[in-house]
Amino acid sequence: xxxxxxxxxxxxxxxxxxxxxxxxxxxxxxxxxxxxxxxxxxxxxxxxxxxxxxxxxxxxxxxxxxxxxxxxxxxxxxxxxxxxxxxxxxxxxxxxxxxxxxxxxxxxxxxxxxxxxxxxxxxxxxxxxxxxxxxxxxxxxxxxxxxxxxxxxxxxxxxxxxxxxxxxxxxxxxxxxxxxxxxxxxxxxxxxxxxxxxxxxxxxxxxxxxxxxxxxxxxxxxxxxxxxxxxxxxxxxxxxxxxxxxxxxxxxxxxxxxxxxxxxxxxxx
Numbered sequence: 001x002x003x004x005x006x007x008x009x010x011x012x013x014x015x016x017x018x019x020x021x022x023x024x025x026x027x028x029x030x031x032x033x034x035x036x037x038x039x040x041x042x043x044x045x046x047x048x049x050x051x052x053x054x055x056x057x058x059x060x061x062x063x064x065x066x067x068x069x070x071x072x073x074x075x076x077x078x079x080x081x082x083x084x085x086x087x088x089x090x091x092x093x094x095x096x097x098x099x100x101x102x103x104x105x106x107x108x109x110x111x112x113x114x115x116x117x118x119x120x121x122x123x124x125x126x127x128x129x130x131x132x133x134x135x136x137x138x139x140x141x142x143x144x145x146x147x148x149x150x151x152x153x154x155x156x157x158x159x160x161x162x163x164x165x166x167x168x169x170x171x172x173x174x175x176x177x178x179x180x181x182x183x184x185x186x187x188x189x190x191x192x193x194x195x196x197x198x199x200x201x202x203x204x205x206x207x208x209x210x211x212x213x214x215x216x217x218x219x220x221x222x223x224x225x226x227x228x229x230x231x232x233x234x235x236x237x238x239x240x241x242x243x244x245x246x247x248x249x250x251x252x253x254x255x256x257x258x259x260x261x262x263x264x265x266x267x268x269x
Contacts (some may be wrong), residue, residue, distance in 0.1 A: 036123065052066045101123060122167045
């Protein structure tokens with residue numbers, strides 16, 4: 001069996017998976033995508049005093065402003081999750097969560113930590129895809145109205161979302177000389193390039209979902225660490241943020257790459 005036959009066989013398997021899961025995949029993708037906001041909102045409630053004291057001490061902003069910060073994060077994240085899961089005011093919820101990401105990037109000094117910054121940008125990429133999905137749902141209400149094709153904003157949201165999502169995988173590359181690391185880097189880099197340019201997109205994104213899921217469960221197993229240890233919270237944060245990026249990739253699988261992609265251009269050739 002040649003390389004092209006193997007690729008065709010893999011695409012057939014991916015298409016079969018999509019046919020079976022078509023009704024459930026977008027719902028699962030949305031749930032995964034908002035999981036980090038849901039977990040962080042609950043953490044703001046359970047660790048109210050610790051979070052407030054940390055912000056007050058770090059920024060010397062006083063008790064009132066520190067309390068407002070924690071309250072804004074709690075309401076903004078849990079409220080945004082409820083709106084997204086209930087499919088109400090999704091665009092406003094996405095913009096609100098974009099604001100939370102920006103606020104936390106500054107408040108927790110993530111701006112100066114390249115790894116965490118790239119992961120936050122990847123999370124933003126997932127929200128862009130969710131925003132693009134909500135635009136397509138809005139347009140479906142006017143299905144009988146003639147259209148000039150897929151709207152440009154939606155196409156570029158999907159492109160931006162795909163490109164930002166692959167930043168997560170840049171943080172997973174290991175620069176050592178072991179055979180496994182070299183193989184993982186080569187395969188991973190090839191897959192993220194395919195997703196970014198939109199070539200064999202659904203197959204590449206589905207493969208990345210499986211790979212990232214395995215890495216997440218193996219390396220971020222926070223449930224094996226006692227809750228009182230700092231590593232527990234660190235791994236828990238990593239686990240849910242990675243799960244959100246998996247949700248973004250599942251949206252790519254469910255919705256396709258969009259108009260600005262090689263897969264779409266191939267149809268014109």
